[in-house]
Amino acid sequence: MATTPAPRVLISDDLSPAAIAIFKSRGVDTDVKVGLSKDELEKIIGDYDGLAIRSATKVTEKVLTAASRLKVVGRAGIGVDNVDIKSATGRGVIVMNTPFGNSITTAEHAITLMLSLARQIPAADVSTRAGKWEKNRFLGVEVFNKTLGVIGCGNIGAIVADRALGLKMKVVAYDPFLTPERAVEIGVEKVELDNLLNRADFITLHTPLTEKTKNIISAEAIAKCRPGVRIINCARGGLVDEAALAEALKSGHVGGAAIDVFEVEPAKENVLFTAPNVICTPHLGASTGEAQENVALQVAEQMSDYLLKGAITNAVNFPSISAEEAPRLTPWVKLAEQLGWFAGQLTERPIRAIRIEYVGDVGTLNVKPMTAAAIAGVLRPSRADINMVAALVTAKDQGIVVEEMKSSHKGAFESYVRFTVKTDEYERSIAGTVFADGRPRIVQVRDINMDFEVTPNMLFVRNTDKPGFIGRFGSLLGEAGVNIATFNLGREKAGGDAICVVSVDEPVPDKVLAAVTALPHVVRVRRLKF
Numbered sequence: 001m002a003t004t005p006a007p008r009v010l011i012s013d014d015l016s017p018a019a020i021a022i023f024k025s026r027g028v029d030t031d032v033k034v035g036l037s038k039d040e041l042e043k044i045i046g047d048y049d050g051l052a053i054r055s056a057t058k059v060t061e062k063v064l065t066a067a068s069r070l071k072v073v074g075r076a077g078i079g080v081d082n083v084d085i086k087s088a089t090g091r092g093v094i095v096m097n098t099p100f101g102n103s104i105t106t107a108e109h110a111i112t113l114m115l116s117l118a119r120q121i122p123a124a125d126v127s128t129r130a131g132k133w134e135k136n137r138f139l140g141v142e143v144f145n146k147t148l149g150v151i152g153c154g155n156i157g158a159i160v161a162d163r164a165l166g167l168k169m170k171v172v173a174y175d176p177f178l179t180p181e182r183a184v185e186i187g188v189e190k191v192e193l194d195n196l197l198n199r200a201d202f203i204t205l206h207t208p209l210t211e212k213t214k215n216i217i218s219a220e221a222i223a224k225c226r227p228g229v230r231i232i233n234c235a236r237g238g239l240v241d242e243a244a245l246a247e248a249l250k251s252g253h254v255g256g257a258a259i260d261v262f263e264v265e266p267a268k269e270n271v272l273f274t275a276p277n278v279i280c281t282p283h284l285g286a287s288t289g290e291a292q293e294n295v296a297l298q299v300a301e302q303m304s305d306y307l308l309k310g311a312i313t314n315a316v317n318f319p320s321i322s323a324e325e326a327p328r329l330t331p332w333v334k335l336a337e338q339l340g341w342f343a344g345q346l347t348e349r350p351i352r353a354i355r356i357e358y359v360g361d362v363g364t365l366n367v368k369p370m371t372a373a374a375i376a377g378v379l380r381p382s383r384a385d386i387n388m389v390a391a392l393v394t395a396k397d398q399g400i401v402v403e404e405m406k407s408s409h410k411g412a413f414e415s416y417v418r419f420t421v422k423t424d425e426y427e428r429s430i431a432g433t434v435f436a437d438g439r440p441r442i443v444q445v446r447d448i449n450m451d452f453e454v455t456p457n458m459l460f461v462r463n464t465d466k467p468g469f470i471g472r473f474g475s476l477l478g479e480a481g482v483n484i485a486t487f488n489l490g491r492e493k494a495g496g497d498a499i500c501v502v503s504v505d506e507p508v509p510d511k512v513l514a515a516v517t518a519l520p521h522v523v524r525v526r527r528l529k530f
Contacts, residue, residue: 340377
């Protein structure tokens with residue numbers, strides 16, 4: 001019996017030897033090749049299932065195109081600016097980061113820079129070493145009782161706020177995703193951005209770089225700040241308009257700045273380097289031994305869990321699936337994909353909306369992967385390259401509204417999933433469940449009860465329930481040499497709509513399809529492929 005080959009991971013940036021040991025101890029073949037050029041990476045990436053990186057490796061669209069078997073990119077750190085997320089998502093590649101491994105280190109660096117800025121420590125150090133003893137020149141300010149404005153109050157921002165509260169500062173926070181309850185919990189005042197700019201003595205940034213946050217500290221924003229404000233950025237380059245900040249430092253409107261991240265890195269030249277009252281560090285936010293070790297170990301564990309168990313943790317482009325829930329979820333994810341795929345092949349009108357109902361115990365599971373699988377299935381007839389990772393984004397781009405519903409109500413089955421497609425002309429549903437043997441089954445089509453398993457080649461026939469149809473239909477397939485594996489029937493009522501779903505060994509030829517369509521009482525025929 002052939003054994004499944006071990007997954008292969010390429011480590012293209014410096015990672016702790018302990019991380020390499022984790023990969024190998026888990027049974028993952030690992031190659032370490034640091035410092036590859038773009039061409040070198042593109043040449044070999046097709047041999048790997050996983051790619052472990054830091055910030056040096058650029059995972060571009062060209063690299064991803066060459067990565068024919070790549071399943072996961074793991075970034076040891078929080079920022080994924082060096083990964084083309086859109087291209088990875090389109091190709092079904094999971095992109096993971098380690099958002100918590102360097103949180104404390106980054107927060108501490110922000111606090112360190114704030115205190116250094118308040119007391120002009122770097123400039124005082126240089127002056128003293130030069131023998132000048134300029135005690136009166138370096139008049140600092142206390143942080144006690146000052147207001148700290150935190151832009152972005154997620155994990156790192158909340159830690160910074162906590163440390164600032166320990167210094168007896170007042171903390172105001174701007175973050176659209178910060179709930180009032182969470183603000184109370186961490187002891188900050190939730191405010192709008194303009195309010196923060198008007199009130200803060202110190203401003204620290206801890207938000208991702210997006211289209212909405214790029215240059216969030218712009219010339220206009222700086223103009224709204226109180227004179228003498230001090231600005232700290234340990235988050236991402238591009239959050240601050242560097243030229244505008246340099247001008248404000250020269251005019252004195254901004255009293256000082258401490259910058260750890262730059263729009264272009266490595267920053268060998270920058271307009272801020274010649275501005276007054278600036279502390280610059282070379283992206284040191286995560287640069288402690290503890291943080292580097294933590295993120296390396298985390299990315300190795302996460303990537304191994306995904307490649308070996310299907311568990312997804314800290315993915316930036318797909319819902320998380322724990323190692324514990326992955327085995328239980330797998331048959332339900334398969335069922336959801338089959339429901340969507342079945343419905344997609346029967347839907348000939350543009351889809352406007354999709355409703356997925358999780359009824360019974362299945363609703364207590366992590367339904368996000370099921371929803372992604374179902375959407376991938378329904379889009380597959382029109383997008384053969386679609387995958388679970390890209391499905392929800394693609395549906396949104398096409399203007400399809402996706403609705404999830406959960407219900408504890410139980411009918412004939414303890415758990416089932418109902419998938420409903422809505423077009424401008426009609427609404428159609430299909431439902432399925434997973435039996436005790438772990439095998440998904442379709443149990444209802446168009447509100448007609450049925451019971452069948454999805455197979456690679458099937459034939460769907462809707463007809464009027466009249467005597468003689470089954471005999472003529474079966475004879476036609478037999479005469480054409482089409483071997484029937486299973487034959488499933490259901491009807492709305494006697495003499496009403498009926499459905500026949502047949503599993504066959506080979507795809508039904510066009511000639512046979514036309515002959516079935518021509519049979520009396522046949523309303524619709526569809527060849528299904530899974």
